Amino acid sequence: MSFEYAPAPESRAVVDIKPSYGLFINGESTDGTGTAFKTINPATEEVLAEVAEASDADVDEAVKAARRAYTRVWSRMSGAERAKYLYRIARIIQERGRELAVLESIDNGKPIKESRDVDVPIVAAHFFYYAGWADKLEYSGYGSTPLGVAGQVIPWNFPLLMLAWKIAPALACGNTVVLKPAETTPLTALLFAEICQQADLPPGVVNIVTGAGDTGRAIVSHPDVDKVAFTGSTEVGKAIARAVAGTDKKVTLELGGKAANIVFDDAPIDQAVEGIVNGIFFNQGHVCCAGSRLLVQESIADDLLERLKRRMSTLRMGDPLDKNTDIGAINSGEQLMRIRELSQVGDAEGAERWEVACDLPTKGFWFPPTIFTGVSQAHRIAREEIFGPVLSVLTFRTPSEAIEKANNTPFGLSAGVWTDKGSRILSMANRLRAGVVWANTFNKFDPTSPFGGYKESGYGREGGRHGLEAYLKGADA
Ligand code: NDP
Numbered sequence: 001m002s003f004e005y006a007p008a009p010e011s012r013a014v015v016d017i018k019p020s021y022g023l024f025i026n027g028e029s030t031d032g033t034g035t036a037f038k039t040i041n042p043a044t045e046e047v048l049a050e051v052a053e054a055s056d057a058d059v060d061e062a063v064k065a066a067r068r069a070y071t072r073v074w075s076r077m078s079g080a081e082r083a084k085y086l087y088r089i090a091r092i093i094q095e096r097g098r099e100l101a102v103l104e105s106i107d108n109g110k111p112i113k114e115s116r117d118v119d120v121p122i123v124a125a126h127f128f129y130y131a132g133w134a135d136k137l138e139y140s141g142y143g144s145t146p147l148g149v150a151g152q153v154i155p156w157n158f159p160l161l162m163l164a165w166k167i168a169p170a171l172a173c174g175n176t177v178v179l180k181p182a183e184t185t186p187l188t189a190l191l192f193a194e195i196c197q198q199a200d201l202p203p204g205v206v207n208i209v210t211g212a213g214d215t216g217r218a219i220v221s222h223p224d225v226d227k228v229a230f231t232g233s234t235e236v237g238k239a240i241a242r243a244v245a246g247t248d249k250k251v252t253l254e255l256g257g258k259a260a261n262i263v264f265d266d267a268p269i270d271q272a273v274e275g276i277v278n279g280i281f282f283n284q285g286h287v288c289c290a291g292s293r294l295l296v297q298e299s300i301a302d303d304l305l306e307r308l309k310r311r312m313s314t315l316r317m318g319d320p321l322d323k324n325t326d327i328g329a330i331n332s333g334e335q336l337m338r339i340r341e342l343s344q345v346g347d348a349e350g351a352e353r354w355e356v357a358c359d360l361p362t363k364g365f366w367f368p369p370t371i372f373t374g375v376s377q378a379h380r381i382a383r384e385e386i387f388g389p390v391l392s393v394l395t396f397r398t399p400s401e402a403i404e405k406a407n408n409t410p411f412g413l414s415a416g417v418w419t420d421k422g423s424r425i426l427s428m429a430n431r432l433r434a435g436v437v438w439a440n441t442f443n444k445f446d447p448t449s450p451f452g453g454y455k456e457s458g459y460g461r462e463g464g465r466h467g468l469e470a471y472l473k474g475a476d477a
Helices: 056-074 079-095 097-108 112-133 160-174 189-200 213-221 234-244 269-285 298-312 331-348 401-406 422-431 463-472
Strands: 021-025 028-030 034-041 049-052 149-153 176-180 206-208 227-231 251-252 259-261 293-297 353-355 368-375 390-396 415-417 436-441
Touching: 021 034, 021 056, 021 160, 028 206, 049 056, 049 189, 056 149, 056 176, 056 206, 056 213, 079 160, 097 112, 097 160, 097 189, 097 415, 112 160, 149 160, 149 213, 160 176, 160 189, 160 227, 160 463, 176 213, 189 206, 189 251, 213 234, 213 368, 227 234, 227 463, 234 251, 259 269, 259 401, 269 298, 269 390, 293 298, 293 401, 298 368, 298 390, 331 353, 331 368, 331 390, 331 415, 390 401, 401 422, 415 422
Parallel strands: 149 176, 149 227, 176 206, 227 251, 259 293, 259 415, 293 390, 368 390, 415 436
Antiparallel strands: 021 028, 021 206, 034 049, 353 368
16 A cells, blocks of 8 residues: 655755756857757646757857867866866765756656755766876776867756766866757756856866757767767667768767566565666666566566565655655656557557556656566567666576576666576676676666666766776877
8 A cells, every 4th residue: 555645845946947048168158059949847848948059050169169178278287186176066066966956857857856866966976986087097097198079968867967977087087078968958967067167167178058969960970079978869879870980089879778677586576676666667767777678587477566566556656846756757748659659569569568556647748657567579668668667577487598588689788687696696697798787786876887788788888997998098099
């Protein structure tokens, strides 16, 4: 049974959303030469602000500013000096953590307990971690020579966290950046621009250009960009790989996933249920490494599914700013449509849908936590990224069958293993073709730990010492 909780909304008063925002180029906000677009609150469909859409000419200005800052200031500064700025940014992020968390939840739709307890603390941790590397690059194994100007394009599922994953290592290594946040979630990146000003970061070291796909394309194809870092869909990732082929640009791509979360019959079952819930319903399932395919050993499948449904019935869905909310809003109408369509394909292909019975708010974009059973490997819902709160359940009998099914995917970003046996964890981890394998846990992130994929999940690593490689010329440079 679920308990009734009184509403406990976080105050919006802590953030000051302006009616309109410009681009952040060379340390200043500028109107740009393009048009503007609106960003909305996906939980209410309320228009939050108008945001400038960067044209090719604006992107060119931003790249020029980044190049100037690179040659005149940032690449000449000692690592220890650069670290001071990164530490300062990290501390301001902590000080303004509540403001950042509330704004993230308003613009993205994610529950405040996640933006407050997961996103923002890891964002600060990322800046602290890479600040520590800035004066130790010669020990990184990748040399200490920066690449130059980094063009970075990020998605809407973790707007501030993806910004941190991109900007912190780039700056620590001595590069300057031009970053484009996703069209539906530009506001925390623009607040981050304010934080750069507050930290007295030299103008042009960080430039934020808002816009849609065309702005992203202009960054990626700009001839004076030395490095491209992208997180998003496999489709756009492939287009980017094509666009930079034959150039000297260094590229890292972090794309989609269809992770297997594998539960053996000796697993601590209630703990596994929590891990399954966290694996697929965290951030409404808008997670590239989400545990979207549950592989459960046949002998415990009925028991596990019953417990899972019971646990899912206690999840609270609704106002993202309410501190008791577990599941927030889907980020956009477009994404909601995509989730609905793929779920309907699941129905049509003969899988059995079960969803939490709950009243959905009348405004905004919502999708209830859902599981599909009777899923076979050929089903599209077992192969394609749904990127929503939808779990496909498959069963297996032996460890080898689990491995075969888990690896039977074009992706290879993450996986989870639940078992009591340490030896089994190690043997599974060795055989799973996934960049990250979690054991008896799921969706845990730490700045010291590298993250990235195999196959269509992309290439390059972000985080940890490995994350420095993407922003340095190499040991022999
Ligand atoms: P996209 O890959 O389109 O968006 C990611 C970023 O790339 C956004 O900033 C986007 O701008 C930008 N972009 C779009 N087209 C281009 C281009 N041609 N060149 C350069 N940059 C470009 O993802 P969507 O938001 O369209 O989501 C579609 C699907 O992708 C989801 O359903 C999900 O399956 C997957 N996805 C995976 C993510 C991951 O972390 N692996 C993250 C987000 C989505 P804009 O925001 O304006 O479109």
